[in-house]
Each structure stands twice: as structure tokens, then as C-alpha cells.
Amino acid sequence: MSRIVVTGGAGRLGRSVVTQLAEHGHDVVSLDRELASDLRATQIEVDLLDAEQTREVLVRERPDAVVHLAAIAVPGALPDPEIFRINTQLVWSVLDGALAAQTGALLLASSPTVMGYGAPSGWEPRYLPLDEDHPTAPWNGYAASKVAMEEIVRMAVRQHGDTTRFGIFRPCYVIAPQEWDGAVTQQGHTVAERIADPTLSAVALFNYVDARDAGDFVATWIARAHEAPNGSTFFVGAPDALVEGATADAVRTHLPALASHAGDLAGHESVFSSARAERLLGWRATRLWRDHLTRQTVPQEATP
Numbered sequence: 001m002s003r004i005v006v007t008g009g010a011g012r013l014g015r016s017v018v019t020q021l022a023e024h025g026h027d028v029v030s031l032d033r034e035l036a037s038d039l040r041a042t043q044i045e046v047d048l049l050d051a052e053q054t055r056e057v058l059v060r061e062r063p064d065a066v067v068h069l070a071a072i073a074v075p076g077a078l079p080d081p082e083i084f085r086i087n088t089q090l091v092w093s094v095l096d097g098a099l100a101a102q103t104g105a106l107l108l109a110s111s112p113t114v115m116g117y118g119a120p121s122g123w124e125p126r127y128l129p130l131d132e133d134h135p136t137a138p139w140n141g142y143a144a145s146k147v148a149m150e151e152i153v154r155m156a157v158r159q160h161g162d163t164t165r166f167g168i169f170r171p172c173y174v175i176a177p178q179e180w181d182g183a184v185t186q187q188g189h190t191v192a193e194r195i196a197d198p199t200l201s202a203v204a205l206f207n208y209v210d211a212r213d214a215g216d217f218v219a220t221w222i223a224r225a226h227e228a229p230n231g232s233t234f235f236v237g238a239p240d241a242l243v244e245g246a247t248a249d250a251v252r253t254h255l256p257a258l259a260s261h262a263g264d265l266a267g268h269e270s271v272f273s274s275a276r277a278e279r280l281l282g283w284r285a286t287r288l289w290r291d292h293l294t295r296q297t298v299p300q301e302a303t304p
């Protein structure tokens with residue numbers, strides 16, 4: 001058993017990460033400015049923008065690993081300069097505290113939005129499926145803060161070598177367990193509504209991941225981070241696309257700018273490849289929407 005600090009443990013993704021880490025037998029501490037009910041963690045209320053307080057708490061807790069999720073997590077929730085400032089300041093604060101506490105491993109949540117899809121001036125991928133080697137092209141303050149975070153992590157690897165293991169994961173659109181049963185998702189629609197109206201998911205290239213699978217990824221990374229190059233980035237998504245029918249057909253219909261590469265997507269394959277996580281860490285998402293969306297919420301035409 002290890003002692004793991006999760007920042008933002010009270011959040012949407014944080015709750016599942018905390019649960020999965022507890023399931024794996026870890027002793028979990030959540031640092032958040034909000035307290036959640038029924039969280040399987042010791043909860044400490046802290047404003048992580050306060051670097052001094054963050055350092056104090058982390059040095060006191062002496063975790064074996066830190067998972068940094070706390071952020072302004074929705075593009076456009078605040079003006080671009082504010083989101084960029086807050087999210088990068090949170091990274092500096094947690095990085096400083098984790099290093100002061102001599103933490104062995106620090107995993108940080110980035111986002112697939114770093115790719116740049118949805119840019120008002122247009123966006124075309126170089127190839128599909130997208131992988132971690134594809135160039136980033138952020139077009140809003142949120143995505144820019146995630147690219148900055150990824151660079152800060154690479155900087156830290158150069159500064160500290162292998163004394164600390166660093167990792168970055170880009171979780172796809174997180175679907176919490178209750179959302180399969182009809183609770184609204186982060187963007188205010190149910191999953192069934194997203195399936196019924198593909199334009200809702202097309203804006204994020206039909207990506208998704210069950211929050212428990214994302215939590216399992218975190219537990220897997222903590223166990224096996226030493227097997228991957230330090231500072232590695234991972235897409236963490238379901239292997240299939242959140243849309244009915246063949247992904248290539250959905251891409252041709254709803255994402256014409258990507259159509260020239262659609263033929264490279266097989267069957268229900270996701271537009272985002274999580275193959276690196278499988279190759280280097282042995283992790284693969286197992287909870288697929290076709291198995292988990294409860295029958296009564298499936299739109300009429302999708303029921304057998």
C-alpha cells in the first residue's frame with residue numbers, strides 16, 4: 001500500500017480516481033478547496049493556489065505519489081487569461097510541494113483539447129487516429145494551460161532526472177458511472193442524448209472514457225511508471241468512438257475537415273489512440289458505451 005495525494009479529489013474525475021486507488025489498496029488523501037461526501041479518502045481543505053500552504057500540506061503528508069487533477073476544467077468557464085493563469089499556477093504550486101516532500105512520482109492531468117480540434121479558424125489533423133506524437137495546436141486558454149503544463153513537466157524531468165517519476169495523461173471526455181443511467185454529463189446532456197445527436201460528440205471527435213477506467217489508468221501508472229520513459233504522455237480513452245455505426249462514416253458526415261483520413265479508422269475505432277498506454281503500461285479501457293448505457297436510456301433506433 002502506498003500513500004497517494006490526489007489534488008481535486010472532490011471533482012468529477014477525482015472521485016473515481018480516489019475510489020479506484022482505494023480499491024487498489026492505497027491510502028488516499030484528497031487536497032481540494034471543496035469537501036465531497038462519501039469520498040474514500042482523508043480530505044484536506046486547501047486552496048492549492050496558495051503555494052506556501054500547498055508545500056506545507058504536502059511536506060506534512062509525505063505521499064509516495066501525487067496525482068494532480070485540480071484545475072479550472074472547462075474551456076470558457078473563465079476568460080482565457082484567467083484559466084491560463086490559474087491552471088499553470090496550480091501546476092507550479094503542486095510541483096514545488098511534491099518536490100519539497102520528496103515525492104517519488106507525480107502524474108498530472110492534461111487534456112485531448114491540446115490537439116486543437118474545433119479551432120474557429122479551422123483544424124486538420126496530419127493523420128488519424130491521433131496519438132501522442134501528433135503536434136499540439138491549442139486555441140483557447142484552457143488548452144494552452146495544458147500545453148504549458150506538459151512543457152513544465154518536461155522541464156522538471158530535465159531538472160531532476162529520474163529522482164522523481166513524472167507522467168502526463170490526457171483523459172478523454174470523462175463519463176461518470178451514474179451518467180450511464182441518465183445523469184447529465186459535464187456538457188449538460190445525457191449520454192443517450194449525445195448518441196441520439198452525434199453533433200454533440202463530434203465537437204470532441206467522439207472521444208470518451210469511463211471515469212473508472214481513467215481511475216484504473218492512474219493506479220496502473222503508479223504501479224508501473226518506472227517502465228515508461230520519464231515524463232511520458234498518454235492518451236487515456238475508450239478504444240471505440242461515442243457514436244453509432246462506423247467511426248469513419250461519422251467522421252465523414254460530421255467532421256468534413258477530417259474526412260481525408262477517415263479511411264484509416266477501422267470499425268468502431270476511436271479517433272484517439274491509447275495504444276501507448278497499452279504498450280508501455282498494459283492498460284486498456286474496458287468499459288464501453290455499448291455495454292454500459294442502460295437500456296431505458298438508449299434512443300429507440302439503437303435498441304435491438
Ligand SMILES: NC(=O)c1ccc[n+]([C@@H]2O[C@H](COP(=O)([O-])OP(=O)(O)OC[C@H]3O[C@@H](n4cnc5c(N)ncnc54)[C@H](O)[C@@H]3O)[C@@H](O)[C@H]2O)c1
Binds near residue numbers: 047074111112
Ligand atoms: N472531465 C473531463 O472530461 C476531463 C477531460 C480531460 C481532462 N480533464 C482534466 O482532469 C482534471 C479533473 O477534471 P474534472 O472534470 O474532475 O474537473 P472538476 O471541476 O470536476 O474538478 C476539479 C477539482 O479541482 C478543485 N480545485 C480547483 N481549483 C482549486 C484550488 N485552487 N484549490 C483546490 N482545489 C481546487 C475543484 O474544487 C474540483 O473539485 C482537470 O485537470 C481537467 O482539466 C477532465
